[in-house]
Amino acid sequence: MKFSLLKTSTECNARAGSVTTDHGTIDTPIFMPVGTQASVKAISPEDLDEIGAQIILNNTYHLYLRPGPGLIRKAGGVQKFSSWNKPILTDSGGYQVFSLSDFNKISEQGFEFRSHLDGSAHLLTPEHVVEIQRDLGSDIMMVLDECVPYPCDYDYARKAHELTVRWAEKSLNAFKKSTSAHDFEQSLFAIVQGSVYTELRQASANALLELDFPGYAIGGLSVGEPKSAMVEMTHVCTEILPKEKPRYLMGVGKPEDIVEAIERGVDMFDCILPTRNGRNGTVFTSHGKVNIKNARYKDDFGPLDADCECYTCTRFTRSYLRHLYNAKELLVLRLLSYHNLYFYLRLVNQARQAILDDRYLAWKKEFYNHYHQDTSIS
Amino acid sequence: MKFSLLKTSTECNARAGSVTTDHGTIDTPIFMPVGTQASVKAISPEDLDEIGAQIILNNTYHLYLRPGPGLIRKAGGVQKFSSWNKPILTDSGGYQVFSLSDFNKISEQGFEFRSHLDGSAHLLTPEHVVEIQRDLGSDIMMVLDECVPYPCDYDYARKAHELTVRWAEKSLNAFKKSTSAHDFEQSLFAIVQGSVYTELRQASANALLELDFPGYAIGGLSVGEPKSAMVEMTHVCTEILPKEKPRYLMGVGKPEDIVEAIERGVDMFDCILPTRNGRNGTVFTSHGKVNIKNARYKDDFGPLDADCECYTCTRFTRSYLRHLYNAKELLVLRLLSYHNLYFYLRLVNQARQAILDDRYLAWKKEFYNHYHQDTSIS
Numbered sequence: 001m002k003f004s005l006l007k008t009s010t011e012c013n014a015r016a017g018s019v020t021t022d023h024g025t026i027d028t029p030i031f032m033p034v035g036t037q038a039s040v041k042a043i044s045p046e047d048l049d050e051i052g053a054q055i056i057l058n059n060t061y062h063l064y065l066r067p068g069p070g071l072i073r074k075a076g077g078v079q080k081f082s083s084w085n086k087p088i089l090t091d092s093g094g095y096q097v098f099s100l101s102d103f104n105k106i107s108e109q110g111f112e113f114r115s116h117l118d119g120s121a122h123l124l125t126p127e128h129v130v131e132i133q134r135d136l137g138s139d140i141m142m143v144l145d146e147c148v149p150y151p152c153d154y155d156y157a158r159k160a161h162e163l164t165v166r167w168a169e170k171s172l173n174a175f176k177k178s179t180s181a182h183d184f185e186q187s188l189f190a191i192v193q194g195s196v197y198t199e200l201r202q203a204s205a206n207a208l209l210e211l212d213f214p215g216y217a218i219g220g221l222s223v224g225e226p227k228s229a230m231v232e233m234t235h236v237c238t239e240i241l242p243k244e245k246p247r248y249l250m251g252v253g254k255p256e257d258i259v260e261a262i263e264r265g266v267d268m269f270d271c272i273l274p275t276r277n278g279r280n281g282t283v284f285t286s287h288g289k290v291n292i293k294n295a296r297y298k299d300d301f302g303p304l305d306a307d308c309e310c311y312t313c314t315r316f317t318r319s320y321l322r323h324l325y326n327a328k329e330l331l332v333l334r335l336l337s338y339h340n341l342y343f344y345l346r347l348v349n350q351a352r353q354a355i356l357d358d359r360y361l362a363w364k365k366e367f368y369n370h371y372h373q374d375t376s377i378s
Numbered sequence: 379m380k381f382s383l384l385k386t387s388t389e390c391n392a393r394a395g396s397v398t399t400d401h402g403t404i405d406t407p408i409f410m411p412v413g414t415q416a417s418v419k420a421i422s423p424e425d426l427d428e429i430g431a432q433i434i435l436n437n438t439y440h441l442y443l444r445p446g447p448g449l450i451r452k453a454g455g456v457q458k459f460s461s462w463n464k465p466i467l468t469d470s471g472g473y474q475v476f477s478l479s480d481f482n483k484i485s486e487q488g489f490e491f492r493s494h495l496d497g498s499a500h501l502l503t504p505e506h507v508v509e510i511q512r513d514l515g516s517d518i519m520m521v522l523d524e525c526v527p528y529p530c531d532y533d534y535a536r537k538a539h540e541l542t543v544r545w546a547e548k549s550l551n552a553f554k555k556s557t558s559a560h561d562f563e564q565s566l567f568a569i570v571q572g573s574v575y576t577e578l579r580q581a582s583a584n585a586l587l588e589l590d591f592p593g594y595a596i597g598g599l600s601v602g603e604p605k606s607a608m609v610e611m612t613h614v615c616t617e618i619l620p621k622e623k624p625r626y627l628m629g630v631g632k633p634e635d636i637v638e639a640i641e642r643g644v645d646m647f648d649c650i651l652p653t654r655n656g657r658n659g660t661v662f663t664s665h666g667k668v669n670i671k672n673a674r675y676k677d678d679f680g681p682l683d684a685d686c687e688c689y690t691c692t693r694f695t696r697s698y699l700r701h702l703y704n705a706k707e708l709l710v711l712r713l714l715s716y717h718n719l720y721f722y723l724r725l726v727n728q729a730r731q732a733i734l735d736d737r738y739l740a741w742k743k744e745f746y747n748h749y750h751q752d753t754s755i756s
Binding site: 062 | 416452
């Protein structure tokens with residue numbers, strides 16, 4: 001993996017760059033659609049190409065349990081398995097152990113949990129997580145970390161960050177001792193933790209820096225903390241993280257969160273919002289969010305977003321999309337998810353162009369002038 | 379609407395022709411994908427174009443209740459409403475009144491029923507059904523008929539057929555008195571009933587012939603009767619129906635049913651099997667049916683059907699499709715429906731070519747040599 005920094009804003013920390021992997025080059029800042037189970041919900045690989053997706057995220061926890069890393073290794077890696085021949089990033093599974101599994105216990109060794117599918121018992125160690133991702137063949141692998149909830153007291157946050165650093169070292173050792181199961185290179189990113197405590201975030205970033213990973217993620221945000229804390233913690237981390245390496249803000253977020261984080265020097269994002277909101281009938285437009293179920297759209301024969309050139313907006317009306325949603329027609333889940341992903345990819349693409357033109361703050365102002373924020377839906 | 383007969387087999391009653399409407403020309407024999415609520419389930423208009431669909435069917439009953447004919451009229455017709463700019467046929471809704479509504483009572487006047495959506499009371503008369511379809515703007519409209527279940531005693535079948543003929547006349551009068559709500563031509567087809575009684579089928583066909591409709595459907599088959607009866611009744615009807623007009627066998631059927639009916643001179647088909655089976659994980663292949671859930675496909679990295687050139691077969695493996703199905707991923711519903719529709723469209727296309735080459739019976743034999751019939755799933 002190679003990261004090239006093409007331009008840094010003279011007004012703020014926003015940067016434009018590119019990440020090159022054996023499955024292709026990613027223009028940063030980038031948004032990664034989430035394909036939890038090796039499929040972006042309701043969206044085909046061809047759709048992703050049309051939308052402009054350059055890298056997607058898959059969930060290690062899910063693929064570990066089903067269909068299992070052995071099968072995906074046998075298929076030639078998760079790219080071949082899912083017929084997506086561009087880069088893939090896999091998370092570590094730690095977050096899902098907390099949020100999905102029936103039972104979990106954390107120890108120095110790792111996570112003990114029971115599968116949400118069949119109740120079977122599993123132990124996920126930092127080394128095991130590296131091994132699983134070797135089988136999956138993701139271009140970018142993530143270390144196992146302990147992501148704490150919000151709010152979280154200082155002492156617990158400190159212990160979790162320290163454990164995350166020890167696990168990062170174990171992960172890196174396991175990574176260095178292993179080789180790719182496939183004929184392409186894989187990279188391992190570390191994850192900064194520390195909740196909303198500046199000194200913990202600094203300690204975490206500095207400790208991980210010493211281990212010299214090729215890229216760094218900021219984890220444990222967008223878990224319920226105030227937006228100001230998310231922005232501030234992002235800033236604290238990017239101030240320390242090396243300029244010559246990519247920075248990934250995990251699980252973030254709303255369009256406005258992404259705009260703020262790009263300003264603070266973040267390069268990569270993932271979030272389930274565009275697909276989940278799409279399936280719930282909520283779409284992002286250049287003027288803000290639209291709930292397609294609303295009765296006012298019954299005979300609105302205009303597009304979802306007049307400024308959008310995606311398949312959904314150029315071909316279908318709000319009236320028809322509302323009908324499909326009310327009639328529980330499967331097609332609408334695809335059409336709304338497609339539009340929302342297109343919106344997110346266009347957003348980061350426009351942000352990148354603004355950075356290259358060294359007018360990021362002016363672009364950001366234009367974005368907010370049109371985009372009506374709504375904090376009621378997270 | 380214009381029907382052109384291009385070729386009739388010298389070996390059997392199979393025929394190749396074309397139906398021309400203001401929304402385009404349909405090559406017959408043709409299969410019409412079913413888009414119940416103005417959407418072929420999980421399939422986009424672009425998918426339908428790729429699959430080779432030339433005409434689709436929409437359900438009057440469903441569209442009458444939701445979103446309502448007024449809205450679709452306002453949208454410019456169901457083609458514009460659903461962004462499908464090729465021909466659309468709408469059924470009369472009679473079948474759905476029986477199969478879906480909460481209560482129904484039939485009288486000389488029409489069907490009284492309560493909506494399956496909200497329990498509201500409705501009366502569907504032959505005249506009203508014409509009016510609704512005028513609003514919908516379908517290229518081919520169907521008359522209201524009484525479709526009897528199987529088995530059905532002779533006397534009931536006779537009464538139902540006679541009512542259907544009286545309703546056909548009322549429908550035709552209403553049709554002639556009305557004009558299209560849109561800037562294109564609409565045609566009205568009659569429906570032959572008579573259950574499995576040869577003389578009732580003959581009486582029905584002959585009575586409807588006198589009314590001089592531009593096309594004729596054979597209804598009330600594929601409702602549980604033995605396959606031999608379906609084939610025989612189809613034959614009885616096509617022997618009487620005029621050669622210069624299109625013949626449509628409603629709701630049929632399995633690939634082998636279509637092959638038999640084409641031999642007996644049927645031009646048009648519709649059936650929910652390819653899409654419903656797709657959503658249930660069953661696919662049609664050139665060698666017969668495949669249940670993708672089967673454990674034997676876990677590590678089968680071949681395509682669904684090695685002889686198929688559709689998007690699903692050229693891009694995805696059985697192993698991945700099985701994973702998607704087991705993981706309840708929405709994408710698989712589209713991919714399997716897509717393949718099944720492609721299979722059906724290819725089937726009628728190949729049949730048509732065989733008719734044009736005057737080798738229909740030889741082609742039919744080749745089809746059966748490969749295709750393993752399974753009568754366990756209807």
